[in-house]
Amino acid sequence: MEETPARLTARPSWLLTQVAVHAHRLASDSFGEVGARGYHYRILAALDEFGVASQAEIGRRCSMDRSDVVAAINELAAQGFVERTPDPGDRRRNMVSLTKAGDQQLRRMDRALDKVQDDLLGPLPAEDRQTLTRLLTRLLTHHQRG
Amino acid sequence: MEETPARLTARPSWLLTQVAVHAHRLASDSFGEVGARGYHYRILAALDEFGVASQAEIGRRCSMDRSDVVAAINELAAQGFVERTPDPGDRRRNMVSLTKAGDQQLRRMDRALDKVQDDLLGPLPAEDRQTLTRLLTRLLTHHQRG
DNA sequence: CCTCTTTCGTTGGTGACGCCAACATTGGTA
């Protein structure tokens, strides 16, 4: 690998986006092995943690656009991992629920993702991992408001 | 904003990719104001720091695919920011060089990017910024080999 | 010298994500 311009390596935005590229590739490869993508994991995770929800709620919780939620849920429903039921109390909404198969798929992806964290954080000792997590969490919560 | 699944917020890969989304948006918006994209900045930076180079070299230095270098240099050349000259010593290669206008464009993007860093790191004190940079650098160099 | 492999530029795709505009349906509100 040839030398990278210092203008890039000196900037946090570059480091962040480039490390994110590796993180995304690792996660993407793992998800691919079970025929899924990142969007699918987000939705399954939200359903498991908060229970039945409308598509709009899911989108807000997972930082996804409404239209992307539609597509991802179409795919999840086609695989039998979620079910779409019209909400009797509000006929605009769909109530999306997790199926048993969906729960199993979520667990598979959980295991895959745990390995990804180790690959991603590779050389970092536990203390540094904690520090990194803390700093990133602070940044993320900051940017989710302003 | 509704609550995000703990399965996501607890994982470094999620934090990293999500913060990277914000970083990318900030940079992308700034670059857009001068009619450019991230790929353009990478190339201009490499040319400024290492001088004339072939497209393949540029790609390796900036972590870009050869085909993406072609497209980006087409655009930069159309705007007069770089020049493509056949290499007399190796007729497969193009020698890409930075023009005066390209140098000015690079400086514009530099200033824009500096503001981005501040927006991105917002709430972090200088010490934490340094720590974050150090940790991310370690991760990036690690993943650029294995 | 003649193969075989490698590199280079180029073309033409693909996929994941993030995002936006528009529309009809339905709820809530003034």
Next chain:
DNA sequence: TACCAATGTTGGCGTCACCAACGAAAGAGG
């Protein structure tokens, strides 16, 4: 009742990362 807001859906776009294939040219090994 009239107006505004939210929902699901369709269709599209931009950025970035990546891949396969090709011809031209260079390099390596016989």
